[in-house]
Structure formats: structure tokens, C-alpha cells
Amino acid sequence: MKTATALAWLPLAFVAGGLVGAYGPSEELRTREERASEEKAVAEAKPKSAGAFGSFAQIVNIPDEAKRPRRLRPRAKPAAVASTNAEESASGSAESVAATPAPVKKPERRLAPEDLRARIDEASELWRTRIEIARASAVEKLGLDDAGVAAFDEAVASMNERLRDSLQIVADQIASAEEMTPELGIRLMGDVSTSLAEAYDAIGVCAGEGKRADVSKLNMADFIDPSVAEPFVSVQDKLEPGR
Numbered sequence: 001m002k003t004a005t006a007l008a009w010l011p012l013a014f015v016a017g018g019l020v021g022a023y024g025p026s027e028e029l030r031t032r033e034e035r036a037s038e039e040k041a042v043a044e045a046k047p048k049s050a051g052a053f054g055s056f057a058q059i060v061n062i063p064d065e066a067k068r069p070r071r072l073r074p075r076a077k078p079a080a081v082a083s084t085n086a087e088e089s090a091s092g093s094a095e096s097v098a099a100t101p102a103p104v105k106k107p108e109r110r111l112a113p114e115d116l117r118a119r120i121d122e123a124s125e126l127w128r129t130r131i132e133i134a135r136a137s138a139v140e141k142l143g144l145d146d147a148g149v150a151a152f153d154e155a156v157a158s159m160n161e162r163l164r165d166s167l168q169i170v171a172d173q174i175a176s177a178e179e180m181t182p183e184l185g186i187r188l189m190g191d192v193s194t195s196l197a198e199a200y201d202a203i204g205v206c207a208g209e210g211k212r213a214d215v216s217k218l219n220m221a222d223f224i225d226p227s228v229a230e231p232f233v234s235v236q237d238k239l240e241p242g243r
Contacts, residue, residue, distance in 0.1 A: 051180060051182075051185045052184075052185030052186070052188045052189050053180075053185070053188065053232065053239045053240075055189065056188060056189065056192060056229070057119075057229070059192070059221045059224070060123060060127075060221065060224045060225075060226040060228075060229065061123050061126065061127070061226065062119050062120055062123045062226050062229060063119050063122060063123065064114075064119075065113040065114050065119065066111075066113040066114075066115075066118040066119050066121070066122040067113070067122065068113065069111060069112060069113060069118065115236075116229075116232060116233050116236040116239075116240075117230070117233045120226055120227060120229050120230060120233070123226035124225060124226045124227045127225060127226050130222070131222070131223065131225075134219075134222040134223065135152075135153075135156075135223075138152065138218055139152065141214055141218075142203075142207040142211050142214055142215065143207075143211065144206065144207065147206075148206045148207065151202075151203075151205070151206030152203055152206055152207075154202075155199050155202035155203045155206065156199065156223045158198075158199070158202065159195050159196065159198065159199035159202075159220070159223065159224070160223075160224065160225045160228055162195045162198070163191070163192065163195045163224065163228040164227075164228040164230075164231070166191035166194075166195065167188070167191065167228055167229060167231050167232065168231040169191075170184060170187055170188045170191065170231075171231035171232050171234065171235050172231075173187070174232075174235045174238055174239070175234065175235050175238075177238075179238060179241075180238050180239055196220045196221070196224075199220050199223070200215060200216065200218070200220060203215050203218070204216075
């Protein structure tokens, strides 16, 4: 009797098992798809630097957002303007100076964390704490004497100067264009690559032929001052249109 009852329930067990088996993978697939959609939405919501500039920002460790708001750095007056102001002040009478009300000091504007200048400032600050370690490691690895160290520092300084000048040219081209284009991105990365390659050559000369292989193993990007990207502050809206 028991055997007959068990056999009677067997077809139902097969049906139930089939339903469970079909439901399991379908539910797992649906959960996976939902998770992928959520991750995609989160990724798309995050501000990202566009194209080639995004790659350059990663190379020099410029964050997508600064960790805290920054003070807007005051720009120095041109020498000619400062000199003219000084002469006018000296020629003015004591009475007119006394009668002139004291200028109202404007509160310093704070830069939002997503502002490119704030992000560059933060990256430069962190770079200054890392550069001495990278420099000391390179000098030791290459066995440089005092003259070699001076030549190494000159090569790094020249690299950053060339980068700043070439990135200013690209930034000017972006400013005059309607939008950021693939060509401008290629020019940006091409200038960066050329400057780094020239730095390798210059350091190879000061290190000597016997150390050229060690020079080749240096990560020259470690020596790029993130402040070279400052020319792009004025065209941030074209580099990162979503901000």
C-alpha cells in the first residue's frame, strides 16, 4: 500500500522538481541582471573625466572629486599694474588718502570638490609628499653623483615645463573648438608621451650607458606635477560636459 502511494506521488514530485529547477536559474539570472543594472546606474551617476583628459587625469592621479572644498587661490597682479598702482598711491595727497574709505574685503570663494582646480590642487599637494620618495629611489637605483642628481632634477623640471606649455596649447585649441574632439584628445596624449620620452632620454644621458636599462624601468609619470593640467581649468565645461 505504501509503495503504491509513493508511486502515485512520483509524477507530482517530478513536476514540482521541474518547476523548482526552472525557477532557480531564472531567479538567479533575474537577480544578476538587476545587480548589473544597479551597478551600471551607479557608475553612470559618478562624474567622470572625458576621453583623453580622463586618461591623463588617471596618470597624474587627479581625482574625480576633491575630498574637501578648497580656497580659490588669489592671482598675482601683473608687475606693470602693481607698479602703476604704487606710483599713483605715492603721488596722492595725505588728505585724499585719509578721505578714501577702506576697501571692503570680499570673502574668499570656496571651490566645490568637483571643480577641476580644487582637484588639481589636491593632487599637487599629495604629489609633493610623494615626489621626494620617488626621487630618492631613482637616484639610488641609478647611482647618481651630485652632478648626476642635478642633471636628473633638471630633466624632471624641463619635462614639467614642456608639459605645461604643450597642454596650454591644447587647452587653447579646445577653447576655440565647439567641443572636445578625438583629434584634440590624440594631441593631448601625444604631447604627454613625447615629453615623457624626452625625459627618459635626458635622464639616460646623465645616468650613463651602463644604467640605461634601469632608466627605462622608471615610472616617469610619478614625476609629473599635476599642476601642469591647470590650463584645462578654463575649458572644464568641454572636457567634462556632464558636470
